[in-house]
Amino acid sequence: MHIVYVSDGKAGHRSQALGLFKAMQRQSQEAVTFQEISIDDLPIVTLISALFSHQLHAVEHEPTYIFGVGSHTHFRVWLFGQVYRQAKTVILMKPSLPFALFDYAVIPEHDGVTASKKVLVTQGALNPIVNEQRHQQGRILIALGGSSKRHQWNDAKVLNSIQHITADNPEAEIILTTSRRTPKAFLNVLEQQNFSAQLQIYPVEQTPQGWIFKEMQKAEAVWVTGDSVSMIYEALTAGCKVGVIEVDRLKEDRITGSVDLILQKGLVSLSTSSSELTEPSAFKEADRVATYLLTK
Template identity: 25%
Template sequence: MMALRRDGEMDLQDMQDIAKARVLVFSDGRTGAQNRSLGVAEMLGIKDPEIVTMKPKYSSKLLRMLPVSWLYEDYGRIARDVRNYDVLITSGYQISRVVRALKKADPRLFTVALMRPAGSAKDFDVVAVEQHDRYPAADNVVVTLGAPNRITREKLQLEADRWRKRLSHVRGSKVAVLVGGTSKRARFEVEDARNLIRELSKLFKENGAGLLVTTSRRTGKDVTEALESTLKSSGLEYFMWSPDEGGRDNPYLAYLALADAVVVTADSVSMVSEAASAGKPVYLWGDEKAQPRKLRDYYTALMKQGRVRWWNGKFTLRPPAAGLMDTMMVAGFVRAKWQKRCAG
């Protein structure tokens, strides 16, 4: 874990700079969770961190509690490969079981778990959780309001410049519409998609605003098609992107950079956090009562800061003075713990 100079002596400065460590990101394949890990890694100064994606062989919750060496086909190989790394970062309960097991087998590893992990905080070097998770306090736990993410001013400016011409047909004010999908406790179906676009189109026809629409992997083909067909018949200027389009360039960051406001389906903490991190007024679309308590708690906390409100047919929020800085907060905490460990 400790960097050496050519003469074999330990270079203290390199040792304490986590940006020079060998970092591996563990992902379960979910975009929102993976972006949490990548956002923290990038904020630490780690360029193009390596990613290993692991999915359990079984979907049953009961079977998922099997030892990770049985549950993941590549576990043995990965357990050998991590000897070449210093820092492991992951997001999500199930995949954190892998990192916890690797840490137990090799205490030399410095491990960072984002979101509520398996086990307890003492199983990791750093645990970063959101306020609404109500996670027990500990010396190695950092609590944020929203989810860490990859949003930075530099990325937003770069993507705005790259996409400005391609989105120039959407004139006037622009509203980004970020669509998630059906969750365990709330549904977003075809008629919901149609109602969303119809309501926005009625409002925007009067002032000439346009829509920048994106779906997610959870949206579903039927809902995506309903969104697009309703947009085509709305008479609005718009641009729509979907993950189903394969290699087509993704304008998501450009949307967040160029939009005057953002409407987000209320099922996604990740998308709400990203929009709030971009410093945009955020409007939540959905049934407030249908959301789980922890999501309602999160949105209430953002409302108290004047960052979000439930959609009521009016754009009344002012842009906040600055976006959320949760990623920077987590990265600073991780860096401090790393330096303390190296110094010890």
């Protein structure tokens, strides 16, 4: 089985495609291979020409599935599917083209699309994380984001939340890390607080790639700022109890709505005490989608 992923180069989109590929790899009885092809290497003219030859030189093996994430990939995925008609086309988001042009669409529930035989509705975007069952009791991870087009960072509000987390979990080992969006001056302010003595602080610039996901596997509970939606779902997938640190919102949309939805469902909490967070449940959206695709 060969999967071709039409890539727009965005890390978050690649994470979704890898998540589904790895889930299919875990479940399939046959070998599953994965090839990423950039949209830059798939000019529309080349794809149209391939409609007549029914092959593309960039493709290593005849594809069984063609994945696309990101609106710029959708037309190419459709053309790709016309070149290799036996392949199943899968868009991992709400398609920008009619649903009928693709075999399957995997869409987060906050987009408000009704599930069907061709539409799989998921809780959040897919990711490649699995629960390795290595969580250590009393170990906490705090993951900070920053300002975005939907959120405005507020030092005082975030500091207050961190202070409450330290106060409500006095015996815990608490690891805190930042992201590229966290204001540079924030750590200086944080380190001046008395409660910072309870924290082990790892700025993102000092952590290797993949470090935070390894920390999730060890943490019993993870607190994530509300702007980092993908990380909230990654922590859930890792099998952690998850708390949300509120960040000021500049606007409400389907992404902020997705956080509100999982708060309403009780999957995550605004509590600052680990004992009051929801106990983790089996959160395996990529595996669920893989099972569906492989049985069709």
